[in-house]
Amino acid sequence: MNAQRVPLSILCVDDEPSILSVLRKLLEEDYNVYTASNGLEALNILNDHEIAVALVDQKMPNMTGIELLTKIKDLYPNTVRIILTAHTEVHDLVDSINVGEIFRHINKPWEPDVLTDCIREAVLKFEQHRAIIKHKDEYEKLATEKANLEREIVLLKSEIEKEYSLDNIISISPEMNNVRRLINAASLSDETVLVQGESGTGKELVARAIHYNSKRHHKKFLAVDCGALTETLLEGELFGHKKGAFTGAVQDQKGLIEDAVGGTVFLDEISNTSLSLQAKLLRVIQEKEIRRVGETQYRQVDVRIIAATNKDLLEEVQKSNFRMDLYYRLNVLNVQLPALRDRRSDIPLLINHIINEYNQKSEKKIKSISREALNLLSSLPWNGNIRELKNIINRMIIFTHAEHLDIHDVPDEIRTGGLPTAQPSFSSDAGSFNFSVSAPKTMDELEKEYIRFILAKTSSNKAEAAKLLGLKRTTLIMRMKKLGL
Secondary structure: OOOOOOOOEEEEOOOHHHHHHHHHHOOOOOOEEEEEEEHHHHHHHHHHOOEEEEEOOOOOOOOOHHHHHHHHHHHHOOOEEEEEOOOOOHHHHHHHOOOOOOEEEOOOOOHHHHHHHHHHHHHHHHHHHHHHHHHHHHHHHHHHHHEEEEEEEHHHHHHHHOOOOHHOOOOOOHHHHHOOOOOOOOOOOOOOEEEEEOOOOOHHHHHHHHHHHHOOOOOOOOEEEEOOHHHHHHHHHHEEEEOOOOOOOOOOOOOOOOOOOEEEEEOHHHHHHOOHHHHHHHHHHHOOOEOEEEOOOEOOOOOOEEEEEOOOOHHHHHOOOHHHHHHHHOOOOEEOOOOOOHHHHHHHHHHHHHHHHHHHOOOOOOOEEEEHHHHHHOOOOOOOOHHHHHHHHHHHHOOOOOOOEEHHHOOOHHHOOOOOOOOOOOOOOEEEEEEEOOOOOOOHHHHHHHHHHHHOOOOOOOHHHHHHOOHHHHHHHHHHHHHHH
């Protein structure tokens, strides 16, 4: 059942009570009718109620109809204005049009039908104008929301680009310095990239760093795990499908490659793809075109492909598990990520970063980690690499009740799981590598803090400090000069 429409309000202004009585009887069946005998009364009513139409007599004491209409125009411009005039009041009529900007004038004596038709037209004008204002307000609200969203998007993109800046790669090791150089080179190019490394070494982070430092940074970065889907699902996910191509395909659907036009598609664990899908990926790279499942025509796509694998792809080629032509197309730029056990000098920095990251998201604040705990963590094999390290540090933070992490916070399976696989990075005397509550804001600050800590523990012996850091003495000196140490 529809809600009953609320009648609009009409204001009749005349100094003759008999005229007001006639007007009320004529209009009250269709409208809320307010009456006033002078201009002041009329303005008070207008102040208290939304009036659609003001019907005003010209000849009134103290305030003429034209004067009242002028005030109404200035104070309540949405109210539609009508003036009642005698045939002899031509001068007043002209003034009402020029000054009061009336909608219509009605001559006295008036015919009821003429008056009601005029009121009906005035009400329609009021409703149209109110609808325009409503739509304008809604448009302005939407425009404001759109502008706010656009600002948020720009801010988020800026934050993302900052997050994946090359300066934020947590490392002082020579191995990762080489990775940083390769990422920079790949960012300046638009060629395909193959990222290789064990699980947990950060292959997707490298792919994102390449994208967000490249000319495609303002477009999408879309990632897909090629090992998580069956061949049929993966093909539909990448290339899309035509309506009716298979059961459940109720509409045309773009794939990730088409959706990422102008940007980058990251194919994680590409070694898990079938040979037939590899042929289609080769076409994407060589011809820059795709064909949706169920379609016959090809579509042009401009995307950059970055692929990753934890396997030796060349070995997979030799086993006939991977196409040689696709391998060479992908391997134009190759980034080989070292395992965490091969960059042990970065482990304290990574622990520092993980703790600071946790501190920023949690009410719990960790200030330091003991050297004994740091020694043990630095000597572990870390077969799960950075992903495993982050998991262990987060567990330690969650279960500790103190502000300082110690050896007893290291999970039991690690402390009692056998001997470490490498020599500890530091001597075992008491002491802590302290982190300030307000975390360093940049990688340079973090590195500077850590090198200063190592130098203090070696009495500024650069040769010994370099040995502990896993660096050449000349490399350490160069880093110190760069950091102003």
